[in-house]
Amino acid sequence: MKIKVAFVGAGKMVSAIVKSLLRAKKFEPTDIACCSANDGTSEKLSEETGIIRFDSIEEMLAAKPDLLALGCKPQQLTLLPDSVTKSTEGTLILSIMAGITLDRLKLVFPNARNIVRSMPNTPGQVGAGATGFLFARAAEEDDRQLIMGILSSLGFAREVGEERDVDRVTAISGSGPAYVFEFACALEEAGKDLGLDPDLAKELASHTVIGAAKLMEESGLHPEELRNRVTSPNGTTQAALESFSADELREIVRKAAHAARDRSIELSNA
Numbered sequence: 001m002k003i004k005v006a007f008v009g010a011g012k013m014v015s016a017i018v019k020s021l022l023r024a025k026k027f028e029p030t031d032i033a034c035c036s037a038n039d040g041t042s043e044k045l046s047e048e049t050g051i052i053r054f055d056s057i058e059e060m061l062a063a064k065p066d067l068l069a070l071g072c073k074p075q076q077l078t079l080l081p082d083s084v085t086k087s088t089e090g091t092l093i094l095s096i097m098a099g100i101t102l103d104r105l106k107l108v109f110p111n112a113r114n115i116v117r118s119m120p121n122t123p124g125q126v127g128a129g130a131t132g133f134l135f136a137r138a139a140e141e142d143d144r145q146l147i148m149g150i151l152s153s154l155g156f157a158r159e160v161g162e163e164r165d166v167d168r169v170t171a172i173s174g175s176g177p178a179y180v181f182e183f184a185c186a187l188e189e190a191g192k193d194l195g196l197d198p199d200l201a202k203e204l205a206s207h208t209v210i211g212a213a214k215l216m217e218e219s220g221l222h223p224e225e226l227r228n229r230v231t232s233p234n235g236t237t238q239a240a241l242e243s244f245s246a247d248e249l250r251e252i253v254r255k256a257a258h259a260a261r262d263r264s265i266e267l268s269n270a
Contacts, residue, residue, distance in 0.1 A: 003052065003063040004031040005150070008080075009071035010041035013096055013154075016125040017069070018049055020153035035060050036072070061087035067146060069094040077108060088112050092143055094150065096120055098170070099267035102136045102163060114139055116147050119169045122177050124154030130176075131157045132169030167268065171261035179256060184209045 004027060007014045014034065021027050029050035035057055036042040046053035054060035058081060061068070068088060070077070074097045089111035096118050105115045118133035131151045135144075144159070151157035160166060184205045191201030216223055231237045 003033045003060070003065040005033075005067045005069060006060050006063070006065035007032070007034040007069045007071050008036070008057055008060075009073075009076075010034045010036040010045040011071060012122075012125050013120055014069070014071035015041075015045050015048075016127070017071075017150060017153055018045060018051060020127060021150065022049055022051075024153060026149055026153070033060050033063065033065065037076070057081065058083055058087070061091075065091065067092045067094060067150075069096065069150070070100075071096050074098060074100050077104070080108065084108065085110060092116070092146065094118065094147060098174070099264065101268045102134070106136065114143055117163070117166055118147075118151060119166050119174050120151065120154050121173045127153075127155055129155035130173035131155070132160045132166060132173070133157065134160050134163055134166055167261050167264040170264040171257040171259075174264075175257075175260040179253065180209060 005021075007018070018032060018034070021032070022029060030052060032049075033052040033054055034042045034045055035054040042053045045051065054063075061084060068091050070093065077097065077100060085108065088109050090113050091109075093105060093109045093112045093115045095105055095116065098119065100117070102115060102117050105117065106112075109115060115136040116133055117136075118131055120131040121129050123129045124131065131154055133147060133151055135147075139147075148157055148159075160169060187205035187208065188201050191204055192198050196204070212226075216226060219226065221229075227241075231241060
């Protein structure tokens, strides 16, 4: 049995990748394998998709996968058996674990063909993600295409120039969905405060955020241009924007992104 892609972990992000790869017909179900802790996730993913499930990582690595993707929790990296060092000789390693540096991965997989650190985000679960990734060393073109094919199954994917960029990506696209969700919550609360029915306020806030995002994607226009187009002189939108000042809002977001980046660095160095 020859496995092409093996996953450690079978949670939401791994499930999204597997289903997207199969939907795009990039691989057959028998090309992909997974194993996970005794939480039932690998059994469920195997039943839903037809991919191969192994009871242990040792058994899975014995099938000599070309690529091993680490989709487990970061703290589980230290629980991997010592045998993975020898078993992954010549294997391409892809990490989608937050906060695990390339140096730490090199210690666990010193004989790997190459190692990739990536930072996907939660919208990848619906194929609308944004992922930054970085190779530990110069990559062969086949490996670059393989990694791009896997990560782009989650949505937008881009190779970054240095490892510090991964922390920067974490601050923008990694944590960014939470910023948007929080804004949607604020919009919903404002609607209720104005006297709207709570359910209507929730639906209006949600569809407004979704609709604005779709318009930004499909129009190809810069967000500032789109903002200007909806802001009539002396109109309602201008009154709203002036109440919190575009510059003030951007400063709030800038501080949030810096805080997220700094925390990402702290976690990576822990």
